[in-house]
């Protein structure tokens with residue numbers, strides 16, 4: 241690092257959008273560029289994206305972040321990448337072209353493969369080795385599906401002609417001009433193929449899912465120089481790519497959750513609550529996942545995770561599917577106007593339910609409609625579903641960890657919604673803490689990259705950067721919160737029975 245290098249560039253490739261953000265040494269975003277990513281729904285429950293479009297969006301947002309701010313490539317000390325996790329890309333090593341659309345984490349198209357694994361009794365072994373549950377969510381069955389459904393693909397993968405990667409890995413491959421095929425511990429831990437205790441690809445699991453080892457990336461820590469950018473893509477300079485983590489783990493890092501038991505929740509397309517558990521991989525019997533938080537300084541940290549598949553995407557559905565709102569921000573105005581949902585419950589199980597239910601066959605449902613139900617009640621009920629799902633997760637997390645939450649650190653697109661944040665605090669009965677830098681996922685990736693090149697010097701320095709911008713305190717009487725939550729539990733049970 242030299243004295244001219246005053247920024248770290250974070251690339252946050254999320255499900256809804258790709259963002260490039262430049263952070264200075266105080267952790268302040270100097271400029272942000274954003275581009276939406278299209279999702280395609282070729283069959284009910286399937287979700288796909290175009291990996292080439294994702295790559296081009298990274299080039300586009302990086303160029304606009306630089307041109308908007310006037311920051312020069314020479315001023316960038318390092319690049320950190322964070323990504324929607326599990327989304328699976330298989331590409332041709334020689335041409336760098338994906339052989340099929342990327343299968344997005346939300347997609348249910350591998351439900352049959354999962355049912356087969358369960359019926360053959362593999363659930364327990366998979367859970368023990370990977371910390372995950374058998375569900376179409378994770379990459380392993382998606383790789384198998386692609387190899388099963390593309391003529392000659394498995395043989396080509398065995399010969400090393402095809403490569404697999406999650407989005408982090410795909411982007412590093414493209415950014416380094418096909419020189420580096422790497423991923424980090426946090427992303428590897430979401431594949432269903434990685435042994436999170438022994439820190440290696442697991443041969444038994446590879447055999448079980450019929451995935452050739454030759455197509456898998458090398459697994460590295462979350463903070464080190466993996467390679468440098470190809471000058472003709474990145475403004476004539478070789479910039480070190482020095483940080484990499486799945487977006488939920490990066491948000492945990494960016495929120496300064498460096499102490500055992502610290503928790504954050506991110507409300508993006510989905511909603512993910514993670515608790516940092518240091519060197520201890522806690523096993524959950526209640527549907528939480530055990531996952532690798534990050535690899536740093538020669539060791540790994542673990543986390544307990546609750547994954548909710550549909551959060552902000554329910555608000556997108558109100559906008560694009562139901563056409564009840566024009567912008568996501570309208571949901572706040574209408575929810576305030578409604579005041580309460582008047583007994584309406586929306587269960588947004590559009591792609592099944594994750595933690596703690598793990599029911600991949602359930603679909604969305606609405607309960608409690610009356611002639612008095614108006615658009616604003618329906619919108620409010622959809623928004624409230626985000627908060628109810630977080631409560632489902634927090635209840636099991638407290639039980640499994642033996643810890644009681646005192647306040648919840650939050651981030652992600654939907655934390656702009658004050659009605660949602662207040663309702664979340666009311667329902668959980670704890671303060672909800674929104675940080676000044678709401679882009680904590682990107683900040684986490686920047687921190688990881690910056691640590692690797694000496695831009696920042698350690699966790700103490702990073703922890704001091706976080707500041708609270710808004711704190712929502714519980715205002716609703718407890719018995720009212722309990723009554724509302726009981727209604728939600730009934731609605732979810734009914735939706736599960738209906739499938």
Ligand SMILES: Nc1ncnc2c1ncn2[C@@H]1O[C@H](COP(=O)(O)OP(=O)(O)O)[C@@H](O)[C@H]1O
Pocket residue numbers: 253254255256257507508509510551552553554555556568569570571572652653654655656657
């Ligand atoms: N004011 C708002 N109220 C509720 N949801 C919102 C609001 N603004 C954005 N969102 C939701 O947040 C999500 C985008 O959040 P973001 O953190 O950018 O997601 P991702 O990282 O998954 O791409 C979208 O699904 C959008 O519907």
Ligand SMILES: O=P(O)(O)OC[C@H](O)CO
Pocket residue numbers: 254255256323324325326345486487488508509510511
């Ligand atoms: O796109 P997000 O931010 O909702 O995150 C997606 C998760 O990484 C999926 O596991």
